[in-house]
Amino acid sequence: MGYHPQIAMRIIIRMARLQGARKLMNVSPVHIAGCVYTGPGCLAFAEKLRDRGGKVVVPTTLNSSSVDQRRWQLQGVDPTVAEPASKLGDVYTQMGATPTFTCAPYLLDSKPKEGEQIAWAKSNAVVYCQ
Numbered sequence: 071m072g073y074h075p076q077i078a079m080r081i082i083i084r085m086a087r088l089q090g091a092r093k094l095m096n097v098s099p100v101h102i103a104g105c106v107y108t109g110p111g112c113l114a115f116a117e118k119l120r121d122r123g124g125k126v127v128v129p130t131t132l133n134s135s136s137v138d139q140r141r142w143q144l145q146g147v148d149p150t151v152a153e154p155a156s157k158l159g160d161v162y163t164q165m166g167a168t169p170t171f172t173c174a175p176y177l178l179d180s181k182p183k184e185g186e187q188i189a190w191a192k193s194n195a196v197v198y199c200q
Contacts, residue, residue: 078124095187098128101175102162103191107136107155116161126166129180133192134173135159 086094104112136155137147163169170178175190176198182188190196 077122078119097187097189099175099180099182099186099188099190100126100128100130101133101188101190101192101195102130102167103133105133105135105159105162105171107151107158110154113154113158113161116158116165120161120165124165130162130167131170131172131175131178131180132159132162132167133171133175135171139169139171 142152
């Protein structure tokens with residue numbers, strides 16, 4: 071089954087209506103805050119987007135994860151939590167997001183330039199950009 075961009079657009083439009091937005095605008099870059107594993111639903115959502123061919127279309131970075139992607143086994147994290155949490159980051163990376171896993175995207179070389187419209191959901195990053 072092919073990816074249907076209208077699925078993503080429906081989500082965006084629904085969220086815009088809930089927030090009272092009157093129109094949409096182009097953005098770049100994006101910082102995905104949904105990398106923290108909160109249960110099977112967040113992983114299923116990301117996998118469904120990926121499995122239908124979902125890809126990022128603007129530069130996209132990832133917020134910190136629930137686990138250290140490289141060392142969770144060495145840290146003794148319970149695999150029943152760590153494996154799906156790690157997989158969530160992998161799924162977003164497979165869709166083309168850059169695996170930065172940081173809650174401070176403004177410290178990256180890809181930080182936005184003045185006047186650039188962004189889509190960041192991380193609270194401290196939003197304050198930085200205002």
